[in-house]
Amino acid sequence: MRCSRRTALTAASLLPASLLPATLLAGCQGLSTTSVDDQEFTSTLAIPPLAESTLDGGVRTFRLTVQEGTTQFTGFSEESTTWGFNGAFLGPTLRAARGEQVELEIDNQLAAETSVHWHGMHLPAAMDGGPHQMIAPGGTWHPHWRIDQPAATLWYHPHPHGATEEHVYRGLAGLFLLEDEASLAAALPSEYGVDDLPLIVQDKSFDRDSQLELHHDGAEPGQLGSTVMVNGTVGAVHEVSTERVRLRLLNGATARTFTFALPDRPMTMIASDGGFLEEPLELETLRLAPGERAEVVVSFSPGETVRLRSVRSDLGAIAAAATTGANDEFDVLELRAAETLAPCPEPEWSPAPEAQADALHEEDSTHTRSFTLNDREINGLEMDMSRIDEVVHLGSTEIWEVISTQPIPHSFHIHDVQFRILTVDGAAPPPELAGPKDTIYLLPHVEYRLLVRFEDYADPAVPYMYHCHMLLHEDEGMMGQFVVIEPGQEHLVGVEAMAGHGH
Structure with missing residues (x-):
């Protein structure tokens, strides 16, 4: 059976995965229709x-x-x-x-x-x-x-x-890098561009005239490019001069999810979107959806050449993995270690002085809100610039319950805050999702409970956004607005404010 991206995703948008024809699912799960071009790794990584x-x-x-x-x-x-x-x-x-x-x-x-x-x-x-x-x-x-x-x-x-x-x-x-007392005192690779590498990973498509091409064929979650680049470099190579290198990974793509891996060695994850984990975490693979970031430390032996890869991505119960890039595997970056490497200690850091004040506690939550992503809507509504969807109070801690109810990739980003994931489908989050986050990939039909605190800034007239970070979805309406107000400012928000969504 020949599986086209348009055919599979059109079916996926109309039917739940459980009702899709078995022949379509079988024909589309084990192959890829979004292949990434092979690259020669000959270009120095741009920093x-x-x-x-x-x-x-x-x-x-x-x-x-x-x-x-x-x-x-x-x-x-x-x-x-x-x-x-x-x-x-x-x-x-x-x-x-x-x-x-x-x-x-x-x-x-x-x-x-x-x-x-x-x-x-x-x-x-x-x-x-x-x-x-x-x-x-x-x-x-x-x-x-x-x-x-x-x-x-x-x-x-x-x-x-x-x-x-x-x-x-x-x-x-x-990139916008923030430092604090903990990061400046940490035993981590820290020489920018040498052993502390910013890596903006993206995929692009080009036409016959070498021009960037952005088109939509009805497939989900948007355009997937056949050319992968890091910091704008196609076939990027970095010369490693230290025993360990810190990779600051950003998925800067508009639709593609990457799952990063290294051959024959783990990565040591040290930070997620919003900062350090409580302790180093060894991982074989690390999935990042568009907008997500992570910091990992990688060890090298003198003289070896290693390629950072993107392997198959677990996107959950999506209707056709082959058409969403989930089955794609390709090299991303070549790392060439010198014959002599400067020593570098094991990753280690201590909490910042503000860590206790920064911490979020579930017992402080006073309100729960629910958000359902489906089609190009959140809670049944497309984005309206003139409508305030949620009103929250300054200083409050809330639980946001978020779920995608269709079998295509979605993610969820909240402006202004770093949240803590309380549960994933009722269970504790995996350790790579236990750190501070502002963006999270949503496995279809899985509920994510997010702990969020709103502090410091109140403005009844100007909203923040929450939205899917698959950017085609965002552009086509999968976004909402919330304002943070002080008690007593409700009348300043406007008659279209819909503060009743919480429960």
Whole structure:
């Protein structure tokens, strides 16, 4: 039987997996229709530069220019038109420390309006960079806030309503690294670009003229590219000079889920989306859906060559694994160890002074909300920029119960917060999901109970977002809005606020 991506996913969108024809499922589970091109690993891994900043009056200021340019990708005959921050493709890595006041000066030189969202950052809603903080062509935006959260690997990307997928796909993304006392004192690889590597992993499609191609054929969860790149480098190679290397992994793709693995050795996971785990965790594989991050430490022997791979992904009870990239296996990055390696200790760190205050406790929760993802809706509603879907109170701790009820890949991202996963289908989360998170892949028909605290910032007029981070789904309506208010501000939210969703 020949399984087409369109046929399988059209069926999946109409029927639950239990009712799909057995012949379709059998024909589509053991093969792949979304193959990734083989690459020659000959190009030096590009390292995004650390962004320059100025410090004046206690405020650290970064300057970003959103612009169009051209990029010569390895293996393609012509330069590709791309978008980037302070360059042609992707953006510099921003770095700041807990307690610092930061300000961004962002100039939009594109012909289209855009925004810049600080994914994973705790900050006021008006500075969040969602679809309500658009920057017009030729315009400038000056968000500012105080960094007050644990050390973590965060990232930034556009968030224009209905166009996020295109803007990210064309190249607008970069990392934002946070440090604190714990990270600065930790026994970890820490030389940026040498043994502490930022890795933005993406997949792209190109047309015959070497131009980025973004099209939709009705397949789920969106376009899956046949060319995989790291930091914009196709067939990337990094020369290893130390016994251990820290990989800061970001799934910067718009739809594809990666499951990372290394041959003949485990990875030591040290951090998830929002910061350090309680202790190092050895893993054979690590699944990251779009928007998720993780930090892992990898050990090397002198003179060896190792490739980071993406292996088959467990996406749960989806209707046709072959058409969603779940069956794809391919190399991502080649790591070549020198004949002599500098020593590097085993990963070790201690809790930051703020760890106790940062901790979330289930007994503090006072409210539970439920969110069901299906089709392009959350709780039966498509995104409406004029509607506030949820109203939460400043200082409250809540449980958000989230479930996807259709057999296609979905993920869930909440702006402003790092949550703790309490249970996955009623059981304790696996250890790789026990750390601070802001984005989580949703296995179909599995309930995730998330513990969330809303603190520091209240604004009845400006909402935060929650949404699927499969960016086609987000653009087509799988997103909602919530505001954080102080008690007594309910009347300022507006008549369309729907605070009754909780129970």
